[in-house]
Amino acid sequence: MLLAIRAVNLRDYHMKHLLSVAFAFMLLLVPSMASAASATVIEAEVNGAVRQFFAEYPAGRELASKAAGMLVFPDIKKGGFIIGGEYGEGALRIGGRTSGYYSSASASIGFQAGIQSRSQIILFMTQRSLDKFTRSNGWEAGIDANVTVIEQGASGRTSTRIDDKPVLAYIFGESGLMAGVSLEGTKIERINP
Secondary structure (H helix, E strand, O other), X not given: OHHHHHHHHHHHHHHHHHHHHHHHHHHHHHHHHOOOOOHHHHHHHHHHHHHHHHHHOHHHHHHHHHOOEEEEEEEEEEEEEEEEXXXXXXXXXXXXXXXXXXXXXXXXXXXXXXXXXXXXXXXXXXXXXXXXXXXXXXXXXXXXXXXXXXXXXXXXXXXXXXXXXXXXXXXXXXXXXXXXXXXXXXXXXXXXX
């Protein structure tokens, strides 16, 4: 009798594990199978994200004005259970004008469960870092450049040291059940909406 119960529990464990792997795999495949949003949709969402960014991070406006380029992802979705994936589309703005559209995607393995949505802005503070990004055929955070994620303190001031950092990132507008954000291993590629 005890052996039968263990066999059922083991089978249930494998089934749950198989379903979670299948779910995560589908999360990773859906963005690549789906076509990119239209340029009009991306532009409208980017405009909204930039307005929200400037409202939440007043010091961000000054940094953005000094940046050589600003890469805006208005809605990055992340989900998974043990194995996870995330995807979003956005635009690179140089001098306030869109110069191209990009996707951001990554996969992860480890303790994680749930779904999350967030906005993300990456500021290229030097022309060299922007040139390296625009000339790449698929840019990866942590490999092609170190990205400093900016944290805002309770006073509303930036609590992260940003002097001489060529690439800065702001994460904002987070909603959902997953905790923790890392850009390490995020792959960013040009798309044609």
